[in-house]
Amino acid sequence: MLDARMLDVAGVPTRVFAAPGTGAPLVFAQGGVPGVTPWVSGAHAWRDLPARFARDHAVRVIELPGSGATGLPAGALTVDALVDHLAAALATLGTGPAHLVAHDLAGLLALHVALRAPHLVRAVTVVASSAAAPSGDGVANLTFAHPPAPPWSRRAQRWALERIVYAHQAVDAALVDACVQAAEGAPHRMAAQRMAAGEHERCFAPSLLRAKARLFAALRDAGIRVPVQVVWGSHDPLASFDQGLWLFRAVAARQRATQFHVVNRAGALPFREDPDAFHQVVAAFAAGLAAEGA
Amino acid sequence: MQPIPLPEGRWLDAGGVRTRYFAAGAGEPVVFVYGGNFGTGDSASSAYTWNLNLAPLAARFHVIAPDKLGQGETDNPPEDDYTMDAVVRHLAAFLHALALPPVHLVGHSRGGYAAARLALLHHDLVRTLTVVNSGTLSPGVGTNEVALAAPPHPRGSRACVRWVYENYSHSPAAVTDDWIDAVLATMAQPKYQESVRKMEGENLAARLFLPELAREKRETLQWLAEGRLQRPAQVIWGFNDRTAVIERGVELFRLIAAHERQTQFHVINQAGHFPFREHPARFNALLAGFVAAHAGT
Numbered sequence: 001m002l003d004a005r006m007l008d009v010a011g012v013p014t015r016v017f018a019a020p021g022t023g024a025p026l027v028f029a030q031g032g033v034p035g036v037t038p039w040v041s042g043a044h045a046w047r048d049l050p051a052r053f054a055r056d057h058a059v060r061v062i063e064l065p066g067s068g069a070t071g072l073p074a075g076a077l078t079v080d081a082l083v084d085h086l087a088a089a090l091a092t093l094g095t096g097p098a099h100l101v102a103h104d105l106a107g108l109l110a111l112h113v114a115l116r117a118p119h120l121v122r123a124v125t126v127v128a129s130s131a132a133a134p135s136g137d138g139v140a141n142l143t144f145a146h147p148p149a150p151p152w153s154r155r156a157q158r159w160a161l162e163r164i165v166y167a168h169q170a171v172d173a174a175l176v177d178a179c180v181q182a183a184e185g186a187p188h189r190m191a192a193q194r195m196a197a198g199e200h201e202r203c204f205a206p207s208l209l210r211a212k213a214r215l216f217a218a219l220r221d222a223g224i225r226v227p228v229q230v231v232w233g234s235h236d237p238l239a240s241f242d243q244g245l246w247l248f249r250a251v252a253a254r255q256r257a258t259q260f261h262v263v264n265r266a267g268a269l270p271f272r273e274d275p276d277a278f279h280q281v282v283a284a285f286a287a288g289l290a291a292e293g294a
Numbered sequence: 295m296q297p298i299p300l301p302e303g304r305w306l307d308a309g310g311v312r313t314r315y316f317a318a319g320a321g322e323p324v325v326f327v328y329g330g331n332f333g334t335g336d337s338a339s340s341a342y343t344w345n346l347n348l349a350p351l352a353a354r355f356h357v358i359a360p361d362k363l364g365q366g367e368t369d370n371p372p373e374d375d376y377t378m379d380a381v382v383r384h385l386a387a388f389l390h391a392l393a394l395p396p397v398h399l400v401g402h403s404r405g406g407y408a409a410a411r412l413a414l415l416h417h418d419l420v421r422t423l424t425v426v427n428s429g430t431l432s433p434g435v436g437t438n439e440v441a442l443a444a445p446p447h448p449r450g451s452r453a454c455v456r457w458v459y460e461n462y463s464h465s466p467a468a469v470t471d472d473w474i475d476a477v478l479a480t481m482a483q484p485k486y487q488e489s490v491r492k493m494e495g496e497n498l499a500a501r502l503f504l505p506e507l508a509r510e511k512r513e514t515l516q517w518l519a520e521g522r523l524q525r526p527a528q529v530i531w532g533f534n535d536r537t538a539v540i541e542r543g544v545e546l547f548r549l550i551a552a553h554e555r556q557t558q559f560h561v562i563n564q565a566g567h568f569p570f571r572e573h574p575a576r577f578n579a580l581l582a583g584f585v586a587a588h589a590g591t
Contacts, residue, residue, distance in 0.1 A: 234551060234559075245544070248561060252533060258563035259576070260533075264551045276587060277558060284583035288576030291350075 002050055002061065006069070010088040014062065015069035017043050017050065021058030023290070024122040025095045026050075026282075028059070029086060031104020031129070034066025034077065035191030036200055038147050038160035042068025044178035045103065049271055052279055057286070060098070062089050064106060066191030068182055077191065077199050078207035079105075083112040090120045097122035099286055104238075104268070107132040108211060111228070111251075115218050118225040123257075123289055125282055126247065127231045128268045130239035131208065133247040134216065143237045152183040152192070164268035166235045175272070216250055223254025229285045230259070233266030233273065257292070259285060297472035298349050300342060300359075303367075308360075309387030314367040315360040316341050319352030322421075322589050323394045324581070326357065327385065329403025329428075331503065332364030332376060333493025335449050337458045338486060340366030342476035343402070346574035347581075354582055358397075360388050362405070364489050366480055376489070376498045377506045378404075382411045389419045396421040398585045403538070403567065407431040407507075407514070413525055414517050422588045423527045424581060425546065427567050429538030430507075432546035433515055441536040450481055462567040464534040473571070521553030526588050528558040530580065532565030532572065558584070 002017035028050055032041035043050075043061045050059045063070040065085055066077070073081045086109045090098060099122045102110035107129030114121040126132055130141075143163050147156050157179045161171040182188055195204065218224070228251045232244030241262065248260035261281045263270040271278040301318035326347065330339035341359040348357045361368035363384040364376070371380045385408060389397065399420050401409025406428025413420040429436035441461055447454035455477050459469045480486055493499040517523075527550050531543035540561065551557040560580055565572040 241544075245540075245561075248533075248563075252563040256564045257573075257576070260559075260561035262547065262551075262559035264557045264559075265555050277556070280583040280587045281558070281560075281580075284579040285576070287583075288573075288579030291575035291579060292573075 002054065002059065007089070007092055009085060009092050012065060012073050012085055013071045014085075014089055015043070016063070016089070016093065017061040019051070019054035019059040021054060021056070023057060024286070025058035025060055025098050026053050026286070027090065027093070027095075027098040027100050028061040029064060029100060029102040029106035029110060030067060031106050032067055033105055033204065034064070034072070035188065035193070035195035036204070038144050038151060039157045040067060040152060040179045040182040040188050042178070042182045044068070044175065044182065045269075047175070047272055047275070049275055049279065052275070053283070056283065058095065060093055060095065062086070064109075066187050069185060069187065071187050072190055072194075076203040077194060078203050079108065079211040080207055083109050083116070083211070086110065087113045087117050087120065090117075099123045099125065101125045101127065101282060102129070103127040103271070104129050105131040108215065111215055111224065112211060114224055114226045115215070121226045123227040123229070123285065125229050125231060125285065128233055128236050128239055128270055129247070130243060131212070132215065133239055133243035134250065135243065141238060152188070154180050157183065164237055165273055166233065166265045166267045167273070170269060170273045219250045220253060224251060226255075227257035227285075227289055228255055229261060229281075231261045231263065231270060231278065231281060233268060233270040234262050234264045235266065236268045238268045257289065297470065298345050300345050301348060301352065306388070306391050308384055308391050310372060311363060311384055311387070312369045313360055313384070313388055314341070315358060315388070316348060317356070317358045318348060319354070319356050321355045322585050323356045323358060323397040324351065324585055325389070325397045325399050326359040327362065327399065327401040327405035327409045328359070329405045330365065331378070331381070331404055332370065332486075333489035333499065335490050335494055336445055336454050338365070338477050338480040340476055340480045342473065343568070344570070345472075347570050347578055350574070350578050351582060355585060358392070360385070362408070367483070370485050370489050374492060374498070376492055376503050378408065378411070378503070378510060379506065382408050382415065385412050386416050386419065389416075395590055398422045398424070398588070400424040400426065400581065401428065402426040402570070403428050404430045407511070410518070410523070411510070411514055414514065414522055417524060420525055421590055422584065423523065423525050424530060424584065425527070426530045426570060427532050427535050427538045427543070428546070429542060430511070431514070432538065432542040433549065434542045434545060436538060438537040452478060462535070462537060464532065464564050464566040464572055468566070468568065468572045515549070518549050523550060523554055525554070526556035527554055528560065528584050530560045530562065530569060530577070532567060532569035533561050533563050534565060535567045537567055556588070
């Protein structure tokens with residue numbers, strides 16, 4: 001079992017779940033744009049996967065700002081502010097270089113943390129991250145185009161989750177319950193209010209574009225200094241197979257230890273949709289890096 | 295760094311063919327099928343191709359690497375049957391002779407084709423299938439002819455062999471002297487030179503082997519598209535392979551994954567045609583995880 005505790009991370013109350021163990025810890029960072037994504041994420045997104053990894057690894061699960069029980073940073077809600085928070089959280093945890101397992105938006109955050117502070121990062125596993133992947137002049141993604149009202153109700157969150165998985169059976173009552181509970185928490189309500197009041201258009205969306213541009217330039221020019229694996233669902237409606245492969249190509253240009261993995265019959269939540277395959281691939285990457293270093 | 299030796303070699307009779315193989319360890323049986331074919335004059339494969347994988351994986355599994363029909367030290371095809379069909383029949387006879395429980399087959403390049411064909415014909419012998427950089431199995435155009443055309447060295451010379459494997463690989467450093475030694479030792483055998491005379495001198499490659507393979511490959515791809523594989527599978531690809539480019543791996547994965555839920559696709563960066571030689575630690579970890587996840591017991 002993982003123990004929950006609240007940490008002060010540069011002034012942001014941050015919930016972290018922890019399990020002891022040896023070696024580079026696996027640190028999980030969940031996806032979702034706070035106050036915007038139509039299902040509310042948090043540590044619950046990972047279901048029992050962190051506990052499963054905790055059999056062989058030290059594990060931490062960080063709840064990112066505006067999700068779960070973690071508050072919001074003082075300034076504007078931007079990708080940069082979230083990168084600052086994740087880097088500060090790792091430094092506060094003080095575990096030494098961590099293997100970040102980062103989903104969706106957090107994939108972009110984790111890559112930026114690795115670029116900025118490689119001493120905090122042993123490796124990055126980027127999972128189903130349209131935020132981190134090249135999108136070019138893609139067509140509009142209609143997955144969340146017309147959600148049922150009211151937003152973040154039980155009905156709306158189940159609707160959203162069922163649209164991003166390969167098969168709806170991956171969305172169980174426990175997940176929906178946890179998302180509803182997270183939606184009722186003060187961090188999400190505050191984030192939703194601020195984003196709806198213009199902070200999304202004014203601050204977050206432009207910061208996302210800038211962060212992507214900075215990422216691709218850094219990957220192309222200097223490269224990233226830590227091993228990276230990209231894990232994708234074969235049928236992700238938010239981030240296509242090609243986008244995953246192009247993210248791999250971008251990282252692989254200058255990082256020798258780069259791998260790409262596809263989980264079959266999985267959408268945007270491959271770690272819930274096929275937890276066995278996901279665990280196998282991530283554990284193998286950690287074991288392979290350890291063996292290479294030995 | 296000292297080369298990792300193969301386990302001690304053994305011999306058995308597989309369908310009347312004296313067959314050399316290497317085996318070590320205990321547990322889930324993992325059978326490695328290397329690439330290439332008999333009778334090529336500027337390269338030659340043998341079980342030594344797997345030397346970086348067998349010993350490390352033997353710590354957890356029963357690893358087995360046979361020399362294919364007419365390759366390594368195994369005898370040439372009886373009655374001049376220089377076909378892929380004969381290679382697959384010999385592999386099946388080899389597995390029957392060992393009387394193993396269903397095995398985890400790992401096939402590379404032409405060996406990926408042979409392993410897949412074996413699985414499609416003998417489901418009872420196979421628990422899982424791993425295909426590594428197999429242009430022979432994947433749909434589309436192979437680019438060996440382009441990448442490896444006309445080596446600028448005398449045929450069969452050490453320099454020629456090195457040139458061929460360097461062009462297969464991402465990094466020339468992957469082509470170690472011990473690997474080249476093993477290739478040259480295979481090529482030096484009278485029975486191997488006999489196979490070169492048959493395939494190239496008597497044109498069995500053009501008259502028999504390639505047309506038969508092409509005919510059979512059409513059928514094999516149809517079988518995969520129909521969902522006949524019916525075993526967990528993974529496709530592992532070296533990203534920088536110039537002879538079997540990444541798009542061909544993607545296509546092969548999609549072909550298998552359409553029917554087989556438990557299919558995975560893995561790409562390893564800075565690896566050419568032999569990712570298991572360029573990044574053995576991470577390749578071995580991937581394979582070990584897959585085998586353990588689908589263990590029979």
